[in-house]
Amino acid sequence: MKNEKKISTPVLRRLPKYYRHLEELSRAGVEKISSKELSKLINVTASQIRQDLNCFGGFGQQGYGYNVESLRDSLAEILGVTKRYTAVIVGAGHLGQALANHNTLSRSGVDLVGLFDISPDVVGIDVAGLTVMNIAQAFHFCSENQVDLAILTLPKGETSTVANMLAEAGVKGFWNFANTELSVSNKSVSIENVYMGDSLMKLCYDISAQDL
């Protein structure tokens, strides 16, 4: 299925969650699931689930529920997981290396094709089967190889300069771990800022509320 129209952001934020659970259900051998059962797993109301999934023509059947495998495959296609994207990691410190070795990339349809760093301690070492290159080569490498995505695990101060340079080289999306809102002068690029601290703060709040 081709996604003819843009999906709204709130719906889109829930789709990976549905997909993740359907993947697990499918691996566990579950063949069908109702919106009610899915609701319990996912912590989204059943009516919200039905509404979200109806956006794509509705895959469910009244009284039967959803076919797990076919719903998973449809979501995979909508999310573009079945497409492959190429990515580079800029900043090959601990976080960069952790992401390079993490199965999150491949499960999201992303193939890592290069890693870059500025530090002589890291340039030249092998990470996840790739040799870390000098950041000076990043522009050439990304435009030559038509790299789709850059994963930025750099110090805050350097992130924006690097992202602008890579956008010039044709990189279309940035997954930014610098804990700051990234802005790129090229308006057409896509950006996801990751703020790991937000969920940690929520956790701390929950802990302090345990004592109330």
Added chain:
Amino acid sequence: MKNEKKISTPVLRRLPKYYRHLEELSRAGVEKISSKELSKLINVTASQIRQDLNCFGGFGQQGYGYNVESLRDSLAEILGVTKRYTAVIVGAGHLGQALANHNTLSRSGVDLVGLFDISPDVVGIDVAGLTVMNIAQAFHFCSENQVDLAILTLPKGETSTVANMLAEAGVKGFWNFANTELSVSNKSVSIENVYMGDSLMKLCYDISAQDL
């Protein structure tokens, strides 16, 4: 200010975002801000912001806006950032080491007091000023030191066993990076599951939508 009642989850999910931006504004020397200006920065409607912040007695003044510093301090107190929490990291691989060295912990009010791993390659090495201990010592260490939080950067299969053991040792909250929904038999603990892949999938979708 003491939070007398539990804040709803959707509001709570937005508070760290407000706090983060107010911290940045304060560092930049901004003294006051209206809900409208804040709305542009944060991508939440001005009326939503006013409604959220009204939950706590309302810190804003009509026609003046919010005092950045005092709003930041109030949010810090509500979120419990002014309180300190102790944490251990279980799984001292790349991701564990990245988090140990990341300022996200200290900025969220969390002090790292121990790291554990099972691998002889990692046990005994120094990370962020601490010596990685053998996982066999984790139970004793956490109950002895009344550790609040455990950050789990372990393989999926081991996460649940370790979390249950640590909950027995008195750990109150789990920040779980195993990309799976963690369940702990002790119902009173708090859990935040981090799914890094979700934002990556959204990014891939956005990239594929650029071409539409």
